[in-house]
Amino acid sequence: MAYVAVKGGEQAIDNAHAWLAEERRGDIATPALSVRQIEEQLGRSVDRVMAEGSLYDRELAALAIKQAQGDLIEAAFLLRAYRTTLPRFAHSVAVETGTMRIERRVSAIFKDLPGGQVLGPTYDYTHRLLDFSLLDDNAAVSECATAVANSDVMPRVPDILGDEGLLEADVVSSREPGDLTREPLTFPAARDVRLQALARGDEGFLLGLGYSTQRGYGGSHPFAGEIRMGEVSVEIEPAELGFSIDIGDLILTECQMVNQFTGSKTVPPQFTRGYGLVFGFGERKAMAMALVDRAMRASELGEDVTAPAQNVEFVLYHSDNIEATGFVEHLKLPHYVDFQSELQNVRRMRQEAAE
Amino acid sequence: MTLTAGFANPVADAQSCFRAVLNAMARPGRVHLVAGVTAPFPLCGAAAAVLLTLADHETPLWLDADAEAAGGWIAFHTGASIVTADRSAFGMALTLPDLTGFPNGTDEMPETAATIILQVASLEAGSRFVLAGPGLRVPAILTVTGLPTDFAAIWQRNHGLFPRGIDLILCSGGHLTALPRSVSIKDA
Amino acid sequence: MNDSVPRDQPTIGHPWPARRRWMSILARSTAERIDALLAGCRPVPAHTILRGPEVGLVMTRGRAGGGGAAFNLGEMTVTRCTVRTETGLAGHAYVAGRDTRRAELAALVDALMQDPDRAAEIEAAVIAPLAQDQARYTAERAAKAAATRVQFFAMQTMRT
16 A cells, blocks of 8 residues: 655645534634533543543543544543543552542442442432523522531442352452553553543443443343442652652542353352443443443353454454544545555456456 | 752753753763753752753652652652662663673663663863764764773673663763764774 | 551551641642642742653553453653752652643642741641542542432232
């Protein structure tokens, strides 16, 4: 395959970008959208861009959304590009989701789990009817209710079921995890690398794959063991201090999927788990991630690998929307020479057929 | 340990030092001036500047016994973890260490070899070496005080590993030069 | 909630729990607020910057299954700064986000808090009010969450 450098079009490109800027701004009779407004009022978009851009910074994600006219994949791309300009100071101590400051926490398998079911600011139970009152920019928002917060601990579901040995336990390891931003993906990919890829993977792709496992493509009969969202502290251990410090907080969504498992030669029947953890409030993504994580554990658990979601290479090579958009969209770049040669081939074949 | 500052102008100083290292690697043996840092004992200004420019949180660093006196400063400003020679991306030494103790890369990934920053007494006087190889249209002369007497032989064993092998950055005072693995060295 | 304890991390076994606490409070405060509270204190000593303030990244980590092997979750922006006061104290800050002024002020307050002559004053005038802000925010969110906690009541099984 050959590319030929073609000059020209500079003026057209400049003009196209100028027009883009004008289109982005829209009708100047309408007030400009501030980055702060996006950060505050389009929070779920900000969350998604941070997750798929793999960079937690609400203001930058909001800026990227503004710059990309709300194209969230373009915005994630902008964040990925920006992060390459910054030095890495440290990695964090693994965040402790067990001590999350819970804003939402539900379990589909235990009604009365310790700490209770906390709905949080959810779209669940809404009627999905357009709310025309939001057409009025100045409509008052009624103050939400508060209640006395008790100090019940909210144990994670594995901590509740684990005691009986009916639920697969976490395997602690002190191994330094692989990092996709430093070493290219190789196979077989260990679970640490798979989870990193899923955490930054495209929500739509993972949602479709997760859905496919429910519909019988590698089905593993999942239950939403627990979903929790809220704030966790981030801790690092700077060498110059010699002790750990908090640097701030992350809002995260965690999903524990619990799956039936009939057991194998070495493992008794029990429930296995798939895990999802994403930046921001991203329940749909965390659930899909947990389904796909469990599906990708098929060979580890001695199951037949038959479905797309169980195929680690297939999932990991196609889950990153920045890579996907790059390769799909490169097709619009000049392929003049390639196409000329193809054209000649087809003409020759037709000629040969006609003779 | 009393900490002192790093580069006076972190961005500009690091950029100009990076350019000096780049040019030194491209034209082996040519001496460049770098500035901008008040070096901690026992490092010279050039060695300190190269460390600030190249080492960071993700480049494990080996220090020889003499350089360890500046270990606190180096760790603070670069964030590099201090490791054994065989795990290092960079080495900082005041005496030429055993080059075979460092990662020298693989044929597939020669870039994983270590780079050693060696502080020497002088780049103006001393033993003379003839350098030849990529970047040198005609052989160049390098003058150094502070290398072992059998340095040319040691180096040729390293050079013979190409494309694997160690790269060396020599520093003295505010001056530096480089000996990439691609350069061939003999006594003048 | 006791606002003298960092939000959720244990301090037991930490070599310098008091410093850990004030650094965690400073890391979550805005530059404007720290500046305003410092204005109410005796003049602060001049300081030189040893490093930064510079913006970089921290790779955050989670654990597979919540408690298993660590994996890299994604990066976050962080700004660090180290200052030395003319009184010879070094203050450090690593704070989430990209506000360089905030990192410098946090480092300066960290240095002041290590000065036995200033610690009590800075604690009362700066750290304590910041801790109260944060405790209030946390309590507000917790109270809203508590109001969305489901109170189940069982339907009586119909028997004839």
